[in-house]
Amino acid sequence: MTAYSCLLRNVVMRMPFHFAHLSAGFIAVLVGYTSSAVIIFQAAAAAGASQAEISSWMWALGLGMGVTCIGFSLRFREPIITAWSTPGAALLVTALAGVPMSEAIGIFLFSSALILLCGVTGWFDRIMQLVPAGLAAAMLGGVLLTFGLNLFVSAQTQPWLVGVMLVTYLALRRRLPRYVIPLSLFAGLAVSAGLDLLHFEQFSWQMAAPVLMMPSFSITSLIGIGIPLFVVTMASQNVPGIAVLRAHGYHTKASPLISWTGVTGLLLAPFGGFAFNLAAISAAVCMGKEVDADPKQRYKAAVWAGVFYLLMGLFGATVVGLFAALPSELVMAIAGLALLGTIGSSLTVAMANEQERDASLLTFMITASGVALFGIGSAFWGLVIGGIVHWLNLRNSLTDSGKP
Template sequence: MRVGNWIKLSHLSAGFIAVLVGYTSSVAIIFQAAHAAGATDAELNSWMWALGIGMGISCIGLSLRYRSPVLTAWSTPGAALLATSLSGLTMEQATGVFLFSSLLITLSGVTGWFQNLMQHMPRHIAGAMLAGILLRFSMDLFLAMQTQWLLAGLMFLTFLLARIWLPRYTVPLALVAGIACAASLGLIQADGLAWFPATPRFMKPEFSWSALVGVGVPLFIVTMTSQNVPGLAVLRANGYQIPATPLISWTGALGVVLAPFGGFAFNLAAITAAICMSPDADPDPRQRYKASIWAGVFYLLTGIFGATVVGLFAAFPVELIAAIAGIALLGTLGNSLALALSDEHGREAALVTFVCTASGMSLLGIGSAFWGLVFGMSVHLMLRRSIR
């Protein structure tokens, strides 16, 4: 096959935009999750290396295997969960959580647990839990206006205007506006920025039952329900009938391998995947998988230079990071709330799940996401029986 068939501007641009949107919309949440676990700079660099390499390998491998635009991603809702749940845990315990969750994902793919789990987990409960997790991050957008009103306000205004004229590029444009504003105000500290490869660092896993139950199980559920379910739906909606079992199994297995280096969760992408599946990527649906392959190449590059990515975002003011994370999660939060409240008969259970999860409560050393599921499912089962 000729090299020219693989170097097509539409494939390159679609792959680059998908990676750009993925990183700019949620890398700040990854930093918050790592810092919640007390990560050092070296460990944070290893996280970025593992995530970039994992997404690159899976995008290229699965897209080539099935000749379909299979795009993978880290679990953004999972990172949000970790940012609120890893406080008090050591990095070794956090690594144990990553390994446990990835094992569950692998088993759910191999054994068919995924289908059975979805039958017993009402979608409005899952949506309510996700909304509770994301609430604080969206609120941070407006809290950032207290200290840097011009910076955060300009980013929010850019986001709104882009929603009207350039809806595909809302988050990148908001980030560009934020960077330009921060630079003009002298808020960017880029003195120590240098291009050098990231170095993977092995972090020995340590298993704590409270961490596995309180963080590992919710991480698994959030990744499966809020990432893999819509990821499969996007593939199906675009006419790609790839079996779910190998996709879930391989992303889970990749997480098992890379968890000790910081790869906390890998899953199917939804929003960024749609970019590579659009007619803009290629008029021929059979050729769009090449856009995902290029996305994998860009992911590999971001993984190799993960330390530079970390240094680049560390140079930005905290208000910029908080604002871009809040902007990026507004849509997901809205969709989650809409899903949570869509079932009139399940609204009370969804509200209990949402409020409990958003509260940040902790009982018996177990975080609020797990208790939100417990209380929400209890209310759901009780009210369903009373109706009968």
């Protein structure tokens, strides 16, 4: 733990402090953990994990995401955020039932090795270069739309809480754009305290500790669970993750990012790190104008997200209890407010090119629908179908112009 604490202290001490960067990093982690941390617990329990092993899963995931967020963002000077595979965790909840923990670790190693192979060979990078900017922006808008809508859905149960946060945002977004999100969060916390919506009665601090779990390998498990875990992680997480970067004007090559998430998975799988990938929704929180007017400075928000991930890993056993103390309406509202600007800019880019408009619209609608086919999420299918329509439109336009 000493080396771990030194790494955390050195990163924080060397960073210029801007509260907007810190708050964006915190909100990104808040969104990521509150949306799916419980699924991780369920997946670990499905494999028969003990409390110590579940704590180790959270330790490994926090450590892996923290180190990669900090490393990527400092290396490339872009807001690159990693995450665990949420659809992968959902897959594991059912797939790991009855599977010994040793086989589960073998599955994680196998899937991470496939991710590494995909990055090293450059296959993923070449595929992403074929995705038009309008379609990538439409997919991003579709992914984030639910979060924007949840801002107003949450007002049904807590109108005063959401109303105060929305008024704070609208009143300050032009005067204090860099601080409007944290100030809206503080306003929400103040109202929550006044309405007695904060419940820390069951909260307690507990340090997490790694537990080494040795792998075993079963051909049936590797094919039946390992390959689906790889496909879901790549299609439902890494594709949107790269698309989010591209939609915001960041053009880091995908191959090294994918490769290093695979390496991270190989190193931390024996401790419960089942899959690491690029983030989409939480990453978008760190890429808007509210974070910093200068796009070149927004990487600092991703570094702060990495710091918070490290803290979450260090106190992995207490994470769910911390977020459970906050009202769900507050979490939904702050996520929606933080993403409003990104949703608007995504739709602007998606609909800017008239020739791409119908393909972008289909991509947006399919992605926003949340439909999942064959265990693969709607973001992938939105890009696939939108890409087909785009290709057909391009072919028809060439035919009409007399070109072969």
